[in-house]
Amino acid sequence: MSAPVIRRHTYGSRGDGVPPFIGVVAADRVASLVNVNDVVCVVKRNDVSVARSRGDYGAILTDWKSDEAPAWIGALSRPTLFGAEHLEHLNDGDIVRLDFSRGLARTLYRVGSEHNTIFITDQCNSNCLMCSQPPKDIDDSHLVQEHLRLVRLIPPTTGTLGITGGEPSLFGSGLVSVIQACKEHLPLTRLHMLTNGRTFCDRDWAQEFGAVQHPDLVLGVPLYSDVAWQHDYVVQAAGAFTQTMLGLHNLARFGVRLEIRVVVHQQTASHLLRLAQFIYRNLPFAEHVAFMGLEMMGYTKTNLKNLWIDPVDYQDSLREALLFLDRAGMHVSIYNHQLCVLPRALWPYARKAISDYKNVYLDECAACAVLDQCGGLFKSGERIHSAHIRSIKALSV
């Protein structure tokens, strides 16, 4: 019963050197409240209801091949991405980026999803053993202008927006301008940014970042050990622990709300209680601590022998750490764990946290009595997962 994974890109024909275009999907600009120049008109060959000749869209995305497309499309002389393999995944209001030279239409924003995220950069100053999206050493700082355009197009009714990378803070003032734009255009949208916090060890930078005073922004910062070298090993960067700790304190000093994220794997599972005690003593201002399951993506597969541990085998350690923080009054959650691998005592802390586009369940799960409450698995976890996943029979009270 693996749920169909939600499509977030499609390929079409490679085109000429027109710069990429970011716009809002609409079958007909008349139906849209968006400025016409921001509309990506989706023209489906088997759908004749599209207004054919009315005017100027920002760009056109179609499954017609360029050599067989109706003449009116060419007559509009708008940037057009021909030959799209898929269009069915797009809904009015989605925001897409058309990269004409690569023939790639990538979805940047999906209407109605609580998992929309701005990927600020592919660069990173760490190289974590279990990185699910390995960084690239490229200069993509020009993307800031695209992010700013994206923020302006996102509807202000959006509940939550993620900001991630790579390491977003490497963009410095560029990142500040994106968050500032969110504050202005999306004042009611909750922001959650993932960062390793290292660059904020520079107090002036932390102050500049805090000065944005976004009304609802939380930074999720990973911490893998209370012992510097153990953390540095996991993130593969000497000195990272010290920078992250100083960064967290600087951010707190300038009023930035913080969450600590601990990915549980072979390198962290044995010292979770010690780490929890360290967090309470040294980072009591963190408003949330999340213990997260491993995602089988990117580097994780490369380093699997040093990372994999069946979640069932660290439940005692997880439980001690979690109950300690809970008793000490900290807000604590478990992400990315299936209920059947958690002891009952930990169920109240389990959250459904896997982004909808990569969230699946196994065939085994079909008969489970608590399926509705369970967060399921990462798509990437279909093949490598706990050996103890089993459907739970009706609960005895």
Place this chain on the structure above:
Amino acid sequence: MDAREAPAGKLARFTFYPPEAYRKKPDEYRLLPFRFTRFNSDKYLLVNEAGEFIFLGRASFRRFTAHELHFQDVDYDALKTKHFLWDDTASPLLDILATKYRTKKSFLRGFTKLHLFVVTLRCDHSCLYCQVSRQREDRGAFDMTPATAKRAVDLMMRSPAPAITMEFQGGEPLLNFDLIRFLVDYSEAQNARVGKQIDRVITTNLSRITPEILNYCREHKILLSTSLDGPEWLHNANRPKRGDDSYALVVRNMETASAALGREAVAALMTTTRRSLSHVRDIIDEYVARGFGSIFLRSISPYGFAVRTKGSTGYLTPEFLDFYREGLRYIIDLNRKGIRLTEGYAKIILTKILTPFPTGFTDLQSPAATGIGAVVYNYDGDVYASDESRMLAEMNDKTFRLGSMHENSYDELFRGEDLRSLIRASVNESLPGCSDCAYQLYCGADPVFHHATQGDPVGHRPTSAFCQKNMAIITELFRYIESDDREVMRIFWSWITDHTLGEPEECLLP
């Protein structure tokens, strides 16, 4: 391979280094400031400047202090993360130790927060241990006047603290309720432009509450703190009153007051007398029976009538400690059985030991709270550095009188040399016997107590009852912590955080 010699280019990202690449041998390590004690025959207890502690075996302790601990020793990492040692890779993290130290001392922020108003010395009780030398009910000369009350509130409003507490004391303050009403109304009017958060509490034996008084308390969110010494026979013996009905009155009136103001608005304190010593369980049972969620096992203070009646009420500190330890054990056992009851003094000390935060408890701080954390406005217009200071004054010792509300300015009272020299004698970081004590961070200083009992605000620690009592209680709590009984730690944390006791052991989904 060394992580700092990373290959360049594309390959760099696909090269992963082993843990040893990040675990460098430091050139040397240095000790950060800490204090220690030999806790038992094979363990040392070390406490650092931020109140973090660690138990070390004897051999490990010797190696550590001799700078011979190997960097791959498991204790090395623990000592480093808890800020007992630092090496060349850790010096930036000293900033975090500084933040932790500031946090522990943040009770100093805001200056004087607790303001006590002695509205009358008159009382209808004649308690054996009375610390304030009450006067008979009909002697109006011992009442605070509105003019004095006004001046006291004006001084209180000068305090920089954004959140303060007004405590109305006696005698029996309800015998002069009109003045309490005046103080509340006047402070509310003054606060309209100052905008402090003001909590208010009346310390009362409850014998004189009326529906009118309770209505007023409800309207103005005033809390009540009363005395309950234990079961009826013990309470009445400690707290004689004409009619011998103190217990009946307090129990009935606690119910009435709780019904009117809410359970949380009525608290009770007990005082231990010689009679109490062999009845700690009965006293605790009384608190459970009356529905209280906490009890504070409090020793007698050597002031006022307590000194005169020493022969009949007093006891030696070791006798109190036996009483306390038995009580604590009994309270823990009750909690194990699911009866939620906190021991107040243990809660304060556990908060100091187990959390990164300070407590607002003014009797156990360094520097002491005298004047800078709490202040007393006496009925006669005098200002004292603490409740105990005015108790001493009633015994004709005005050493800790800071001045007069009517003759001295705020600056003279709160920034004068009298208060400064008192504070200087109350910094346990520099007091003989405290400066190298492992428990320094968890304890405090009490210059008034030492002046009263030893004739010197600094005092002599080896013969100090204050020291003896706190050393023993802190040690007892560390014994529990060291044995690391999961159930006991769960109970302790529930005290610290005021959380419910329930552990989600078999928690079902809704």
